[in-house]
Amino acid sequence: MEESGSSSIGMKRTNLDLNDELGKLVMPGDEFCIPDDSSKVILGPGLRSVIDKPSGELKTIVGCKAGLLRKAKPNTFFLEMKTRSYQSFKKDDVLGIIKQKSKGEHYSIDVACRELRAQLSKNAFEGATKRYRPDLQVGDCIYGKVMDFPKDYPLELTCVQPSGKACGLGSLNGGHIFHVPVHFVRALRTANPKDNLLQKIGKIVPCETAVGANGLVWIKASNAVLTILVSQLLQTLSKANPEEYGTYLNKFNSTVRTVV
Numbered sequence: 001m002e003e004s005g006s007s008s009i010g011m012k013r014t015n016l017d018l019n020d021e022l023g024k025l026v027m028p029g030d031e032f033c034i035p036d037d038s039s040k041v042i043l044g045p046g047l048r049s050v051i052d053k054p055s056g057e058l059k060t061i062v063g064c065k066a067g068l069l070r071k072a073k074p075n076t077f078f079l080e081m082k083t084r085s086y087q088s089f090k091k092d093d094v095l096g097i098i099k100q101k102s103k104g105e106h107y108s109i110d111v112a113c114r115e116l117r118a119q120l121s122k123n124a125f126e127g128a129t130k131r132y133r134p135d136l137q138v139g140d141c142i143y144g145k146v147m148d149f150p151k152d153y154p155l156e157l158t159c160v161q162p163s164g165k166a167c168g169l170g171s172l173n174g175g176h177i178f179h180v181p182v183h184f185v186r187a188l189r190t191a192n193p194k195d196n197l198l199q200k201i202g203k204i205v206p207c208e209t210a211v212g213a214n215g216l217v218w219i220k221a222s223n224a225v226l227t228i229l230v231s232q233l234l235q236t237l238s239k240a241n242p243e244e245y246g247t248y249l250n251k252f253n254s255t256v257r258t259v260v
Contacts, residue, residue, distance in 0.1 A: 018061070018077050021069045026079055032061040044072070046079025086113045086182050086214040092146040093169075094157070095177060095212035096120075098138050107136060109144075109157060111214050112179055117154035120144060124158040126166040134171055141172040141218060143210045172210060175220030176227050182215040184238040197237060197245065204253050205230055225259060 012029040018041075021032070026046070035041050043049060046065040049058055067079030086094075096118060100108035109118040120142065125134050136142070144157035159169040180188075188211045190196050198209050207221040207230055217234060221227040233252050237245060 018069070019071075022071055024069055025066070026063040026069050027066050028063055030063040032063075034058050034060065040075050042076040044076050044078025046081060047077060080186065081183060086111070086116070090146055090148065092213040093211075094118075094144060094146060094214040095172075095210060095216035095218055096142055096144065096157070096214075097177070098136055098140045098142065101136070101138055107142075108154075109142065111155070111212075112216050113214060118157055119154040120157040120159070124160060125170060126160055126164070136171055141175070141177050143169050143172055143212070143218070145169060168210070172218050172220075175208065175218050176231050177216055177218045178231050178235060179215050180217055180234060180238040182213070185211055185213060185215060187237075187242070188217070188234075197234070200249055201230060201233065201252075204249070204256055226256070229256065229259070 012031070013027075014031040016030060016032045018032050018035060032047075043061065046063060046067050048062055048064050050060045050062055051057070052059040061077075063079065065079050065081055067081035069077065070080045071077050094111050096109035096111045098107050098120075099110040102108065105122055106119040107122065109120050111118045122128070122133050123130065124144075128134065142157075142159060144159045145161070147156040147158045159166060159171075161167045161169065187195065188198055188209075193199055198211070201207070202209075205221055205226050207219055207227070209220075210218040212218075217231075219227055219230050219234070221230055229252070233248065237248055240248060
């Protein structure tokens with residue numbers, strides 16, 4: 001059976017249109033047609049491009065995970081997957097803890113994923129030189145970006161944006177770091193003010209935040225008590241249904257008023 005030009009081969013679907021399938025379930029192996037202006041399309045988690053080797057041209061786009069197809073502005077397509085484990089992608093912003101400070105040129109970073117190793121160059125900071133660079137210690141928290149993930153080698157992180165500026169990346173002082181399911185990260189990082197939980201929490205308790213695509217969250221409020229309360233709220237929300245968020249936020253607001 002065919003619909004809108006798409007077809008099925010066994011369980012695999014082919015010739016799918018990215019825009020037509022938005023919000024629908026995509027399974028591993030599903031293939032999408034190449035958009036007219038493929039140079040402007042960015043593929044996020046769950047999707048990969050297949051290149052025709054002889055010509056070097058983009059042949060098709062394939063789903064490599066099961067999830068709902070989503071689109072982020074301006075033209076980024078990705079699969080929303082309910083998972084606790086992190087799958088690394090280039091340019092991801094991640095949080096990590098320095099677990100080893102070697103005598104060489106790299107820090108060894110724990111990104112809260114047993115299957116992944118990560119490293120950060122001691123020069124990968126804004127304005128860093130061999131003589132002047134941050135002297136980080138084991139246990140320090142860093143907010144970095146995935147530069148590369150070579151096979152059989154650690155993820156390469158950087159604390160500098162392509163512009164050469166840190167723009168929020170780097171060492172995070174104080175605060176509290178904790179883990180949430182990876183699928184909950186999207187609710188914390190959405191740009192829509194109506195759905196952004198951190199903006200709603202910030203109206204109740206002003207705080208600094210950093211959210212990693214790897215499921216680690218860093219919070220720093222004006223004092224330790226408020227920091228822990230915000231952390232506990234986010235961990236509770238990560239297990240709740242979106243319809244329950246409002247109830248939990250109202251309870252949190254009442255609790256904070258008794259503490260402040």
